[in-house]
Amino acid sequence: MSTETSKTSPERSNGPAQEERNETTAPATTNGSSVDRRRWLALAIVMTATFMDLVDVTIVNIAIPSMRQHLGASTSAIQWITAGYALAFAAGLITGGRLGDIYGRKRVFLIGITGFTVASLLCGIAANPGMLVASRIFQGGMAAMMVPQVLAIIHVTFPPHERGKVFGMFGAIVGLGAVSGPMLGALLSDGNFFGLEWRPIFLINLPVGIAAVILGRVFISESKAPKALRLDLVGVVLATSALVMLIYPLTQGRENDWPLWGFVCMIASPLVFAAFVAYEKYKIKKDGSPLVELSLFKVKSFAGGIVVQLTFGLATGIFFLVWTLYMQMGLGWSALRAGATGIPFSLAVSAAAGISVGKLVPRFGRKVLQAGALIMAAGLLLYIWESEHYGMEIAAWQMAAPLVLMGIGMGLIVAPLNDTTLSEVPREHAGSASGLINTTGQMGNALGLALTSVVFFGMIEDDMVFGPPYVEAFRGALWWVAAVLLVIFAVMFMLPRKPIPMEQREGGSEYAGPTGSPEPAAPAAEKVPAP
Structure with a gap:
């Protein structure tokens, strides 16, 4: 691993000096400069x-x-x-x-x-x-x-x-x-x-x-x-095509009575993805600059973390869209009332995230993330019961309990997931791995949003008739989300029992930064889903 050096070339002008750094180091500073x-x-x-x-x-x-x-x-x-x-x-x-x-x-x-x-x-x-x-x-x-x-x-x-x-x-x-x-x-x-x-x-x-x-x-x-790096344009086209061929038919299929071309596209999507993997292998041998570093998937904990990220994005993609439609188009609430209802959830996410990273995960490891999946599922089941028990008369304060449970569960998962997934990845690949984790989460989110046409709108005969049909469809969609969370719980057994401490990880004190260039290690940021 090479030692970092600073190479700066100031461009003098009437304004502040513009420095171009060809290596990722912090600028020298002086007091008051x-x-x-x-x-x-x-x-x-x-x-x-x-x-x-x-x-x-x-x-x-x-x-x-x-x-x-x-x-x-x-x-x-x-x-x-x-x-x-x-x-x-x-x-x-x-x-x-x-x-x-x-x-x-x-x-x-x-x-x-x-x-x-x-x-x-x-x-x-x-x-x-x-x-x-x-x-x-x-x-x-x-x-x-x-x-x-x-x-x-x-x-x-x-x-x-x-x-x-x-x-x-x-x-x-x-x-x-x-x-x-x-x-x-x-x-x-x-x-x-x-x-x-x-x-x-x-x-x-x-x-x-x-x-x-x-x-x-x-x-x-x-x-x-x-x-110098090269952009893998063929890899970009193949990966994007595979995603679009899966998500477009799922989103448009219901309105078009599930036409044949939709099923053809969805069947062809895995084949295009396989072509992407084959091309990435070729790209590695050709010039060593693939879009995705495939060797990462040989690390069991990373592969498991990617599956968790994908399925978790899918679950949250479904929930947040159908939840909004449930409150406003099912219960007839205003946007302001619906937005205020989500405050307990957001606060619970923030509180649980801080505790999980600082105190719980270092002591209990992956059990914290698995507890988060179960707590979220429990919150969903409570929400289903309340929605059925109180019906159209349910109040915002009655939703607070399931939302707090879901927020706690989500906070226990999202905050430590990146670091747990990366804990066994060699430092020189940690940047590429981090980028792939975030990409996978967004892919899952897009797939979940597309699947709402099946698990939510598919249960509504006429989606222009608001009220009870939307409430019933909401409960049906929550059962699907709860099932996905149980799958996530099982997949989490692929994660390491406890994340390896930063100073003990393979590859020394440096790692590849957010896009593969050598940079000092830093925590990867996680985009927290929210209503």
């Missing part, structure tokens, strides 16, 4: 971008019934508004990270946040469901360029002794996004500001995004991978 101040401003900018992405994911679900009402969106369009974003995000995450390594993380970050802001504008002015879906897919693709650069920029901007504090702040931003997104979405959509109905949930990104682009050009320093 402009460089010292710049790194905190750079942190504020990238964390603002992270917050935008997190809130945009959580804010949309709560406004979907309003979008459906005012745009006349079909069932499949509703699914695509959320699944399209998740699919584009999943398909582009690893590619976005590699582009940052090749062309510069600052450059790709600025392109991503600019595109994300433009996409937000297009979503906000969408005249019909088709335009909104296309804009959401574009927005997900731009997020995939923006998000992978955040941790890499933090790595090159801050010295090792400051990163603990920085990642603590990063975790707080993730928690804040999870808690504030649903309420912000409810306030903006229910408020009907300037008669714009749901549109402010997207338009609010415009001033934030514009400010981030302007300030990012000045205060973020450029960095690239220390060695």
